Amino acid sequence: EDKVVQSPLSLVVHEGDTVTLNCSYEVTNFRSLLWYKQEKKAPTFLFMLTSSGIEKKSGRLSSILDKKELFSILNITATQTGDSAIYLCAVAAINAGNNRKLIWGLGTSLAVNP
Amino acid sequence: DGGITQSPKYLFRKEGQNVTLSCEQNLNHDAMYWYRQDPGQGLRLIYYSQIVNDFQKGDIAEGYSVSREKKESFPLTVTSAQKNPTAFYLCASSRRPPGQVGNEQFFGPGTRLTVL
Numbered sequence: 001e002d003k004v005v006q007s008p009l010s011l012v013v014h015e016g017d018t019v020t021l022n023c024s025y026e027v028t029n030f031r032s033l034l035w036y037k038q039e040k041k042a043p044t045f046l047f048m049l050t051s052s053g054i055e056k057k058s059g060r061l062s063s064i065l066d067k068k069e070l071f072s073i074l075n076i077t078a079t080q081t082g083d084s085a086i087y088l089c090a091v092a093a094i095n096a097g098n099n100r101k102l103i104w105g106l107g108t109s110l111a112v113n114p
Numbered sequence: 115d116g117g118i119t120q121s122p123k124y125l126f127r128k129e130g131q132n133v134t135l136s137c138e139q140n141l142n143h144d145a146m147y148w149y150r151q152d153p154g155q156g157l158r159l160i161y162y163s164q165i166v167n168d169f170q171k172g173d174i175a176e177g178y179s180v181s182r183e184k185k186e187s188f189p190l191t192v193t194s195a196q197k198n199p200t201a202f203y204l205c206a207s208s209r210r211p212p213g214q215v216g217n218e219q220f221f222g223p224g225t226r227l228t229v230l
Binding site for chain 1: 154204217218223
């Protein structure tokens with residue numbers, strides 16, 4: 001069965017710390033991995049990764065994919081209280097019935113304290 | 115402004131009543147999705163539609179129904195057959211289906227449904 005596992009489930013840090021969030025997956029016919037940030041309401045798109053070893057970067061956030069070891073990490077440097085959110089990982093795959101699916105992890109809840 | 119709108123933001127219904135949640139997008143996206151989010155459960159797919167007049171069941175379709183008569187609109191009906199309808203419902207759209215270039219999903223603000 002396809003699955004996406006995120007770790008840790010929750011994390012509390014102080015402002016200025018650097019955090020690394022993990023997303024591992026087991027899917028048939030991997031196509032891409034996506035990271036989202038969810039604050040109070042709707043998830044907002046952060047990154048889409050399709051190739052191993054190529055870092056995607058946006059300000060203090062960066063992410064990289066390892067298709068051999070089947071995981072991705074999301075790094076946040078110099079964290080701020082505004083980074084407090086749930087970070088969701090999702091993997092796009094094509095299953096045995098040739099149906100395209102997006103499989104979601106449970107998310108990592110990050111709290112950044114001042 | 116391009117985006118996805120969901121209405122209403124909060125909805126209260128009595129047990130046994132059907133209720134329809136609205137989702138509209140003006141992004142010209144082909145694919146649209148409905149998710150349910152419960153605490154500790156992550157996002158679970160209810161229904162999705164890759165094109166007008168076509169939709170597929172997701173992982174938890176029982177007790178729900180959808181229609182896709184227009185590209186912009188994908189309403190979700192929560193029927194009285196749904197055992198635990200109280201939840202946060204998110205609608206999303208993407209230019210292309212999962213696995214294709216342009217598959218990143220953009221979400222609406224959500225509707226919080228409470229069944230009394």
